[in-house]
Amino acid sequence: xSKIAEGLLYSGSHEWVKVEGDMAVIGISDFAxxxxxxxVYVDMPDEDDEVVKDEEFGAxxxxxxxxxxxxxxxxTVVEKNAALxxxxxxxxxxxxxxxxxxxxxxxxxxxxxxxxxxxYGEFLEKQA
Amino acid sequence: xxxxxxxxxxxxxxxxxxxMPIQYSDIAAEHLAVRExxxxxxxSHMGEILVTGPDAEAFVNHVFTNDVTTLSPGHVQYGMxxxxxxxxxxxxxxxxMPEPETWLLVVNAANIGKDxxxxxxxxxxxxxxxxxxxxxxxxxxxxxxxxEKTASDVLGLELSDLVFYTFKExxxxxxxxxxxxxxxxxxxxxxxxxxxxxxxxxxxxxxSAGVTPCGLGCRDTxxxxxxxxxxxxxxxxxxxxxxxxxxxxxxxxxPEFIGKDATLALKAAGLxxxxxxxxxxxxxxPRAGYxxxxxxxxxxxxxxxxxxxxxxxxxCLAFVGLPYASLGTEVGIRIxxxxxxxxxxxxxxxxxxxxx
Numbered sequence: 434x435s436k437i438a439e440g441l442l443y444s445g446s447h448e449w450v451k452v453e454g455d456m457a458v459i460g461i462s463d464f465a466x467x468x469x470x471x472x473v474y475v476d477m478p479d480e481d482d483e484v485v486k487d488e489e490f491g492a493x494x495x496x497x498x499x500x501x502x503x504x505x506x507x508x509t510v511v512e513k514n515a516a517l518x519x520x521x522x523x524x525x526x527x528x529x530x531x532x533x534x535x536x537x538x539x540x541x542x543x544x545x546x547x548x549x550x551x552x553y554g555e556f557l558e559k560q561a
Numbered sequence: 562x563x564x565x566x567x568x569x570x571x572x573x574x575x576x577x578x579x580x581m582p583i584q585y586s587d588i589a590a591e592h593l594a595v596r597e598x599x600x601x602x603x604x605s606h607m608g609e610i611l612v613t614g615p616d617a618e619a620f621v622n623h624v625f626t627n628d629v630t631t632l633s634p635g636h637v638q639y640g641m642x643x644x645x646x647x648x649x650x651x652x653x654x655x656x657x658m659p660e661p662e663t664w665l666l667v668v669n670a671a672n673i674g675k676d677x678x679x680x681x682x683x684x685x686x687x688x689x690x691x692x693x694x695x696x697x698x699x700x701x702x703x704x705x706x707x708x709e710k711t712a713s714d715v716l717g718l719e720l721s722d723l724v725f726y727t728f729k730e731x732x733x734x735x736x737x738x739x740x741x742x743x744x745x746x747x748x749x750x751x752x753x754x755x756x757x758x759x760x761x762x763x764x765x766x767x768x769s770a771g772v773t774p775c776g777l778g779c780r781d782t783x784x785x786x787x788x789x790x791x792x793x794x795x796x797x798x799x800x801x802x803x804x805x806x807x808x809x810x811x812x813x814x815x816p817e818f819i820g821k822d823a824t825l826a827l828k829a830a831g832l833x834x835x836x837x838x839x840x841x842x843x844x845x846x847p848r849a850g851y852x853x854x855x856x857x858x859x860x861x862x863x864x865x866x867x868x869x870x871x872x873x874x875x876x877c878l879a880f881v882g883l884p885y886a887s888l889g890t891e892v893g894i895r896i897x898x899x900x901x902x903x904x905x906x907x908x909x910x911x912x913x914x915x916x917x
Contacts, residue, residue, distance in 0.1 A: 470587060470588065471587060471588070471589050473844065473846070473868040474843075474844040474845055474846055474868065474875070476896070489897075496588045496778070496782065496867060496868060498848075499848065499897075501897075521844075
């Protein structure tokens, strides 16, 4: 079973968002890291790059394949998690404690289309 | 054996028309088991084509690039079958069986139908019988430095007399097994050919003894690290073995074989592209199909790439234009939106450890 952290919002492409004012902290869910296996590289945008809701903003690479990351919100990247450059496996160890990017949202209302933890749980069950 | 793989928790995927195990636990763990101890692969999907008859030796030599007239019974040769235009039908192993006028060709799973058709078509006018015996053979590859000891401990087979690329027909539990010292991992090891039922029993015996079951995922990372080609990536209809760096397996001094004239012509005209290794500075992974760039233009394409498990580097094999093929050439590899810097290096990222 995949863990689902409470208090986060989730996208259908398995990213999570933690909303802090107009800031969105973005990572991938436990389901996502489990299906990818050993993560060996995280391709992240740079600070000040624009991201657009539902568009690709980077990728997570396992031995097998590259999986694109889709931004759950629109805005400007204010920080990327540099620790993932040295140790991408952190995403396997704890995908909720290890975020990928922080985005200053241009339209915080966009989070309204994301799922809460309960809805994401049901979403995963339907996928199984 | 599908049910056995699923029972072990394998992630199954279609490959070459078969449902095959990609991984059981974790590609990296399976990969390292083979490099450090040993692991086993169910490669029953591989094709076995038998050529027999008075003309068998001359005919195999006609369709095959290597020279089988130098092969004695109990020996194996690697080589290719070529189209008259010089591209590759398939790469394969040729076994000269102990029985007279009997040759076993082991071919890639995805190419069985094509190869069998090709060989049958070429056999017109030759006094040979060609049969696709793939259904009658299963195959287990036991690979790694502990393979010889494991085969002895678990199956009671004494194989220390075999050197790499030799084989013998033997018996296990009263059943016929062909034990070949060969493989596709760069490690010492064996490939056991037997009936599907006996293959299943060999698999179960190794499993009970604690041998690591390995999927096709790490079979690919292992063969890649030692620079062994995979048909459809480094070899194909539009690729000459010379471009892939496999000229040593194409005996141009043979009187004739299918594809010889085209290969000679390409050699005389000079290669336009070559398969090279590349090492990236960053850890982004160059994957098959990604463009290779230099001087502001595309100069090639990645054929296989991984984050190498044994060397912890991002490396790939790629075809590049000849001016960019020398060691140390600086290139860029386009991975998604960015271009990552890399350097042309040897195709062998990890050294083979065969028993010679």
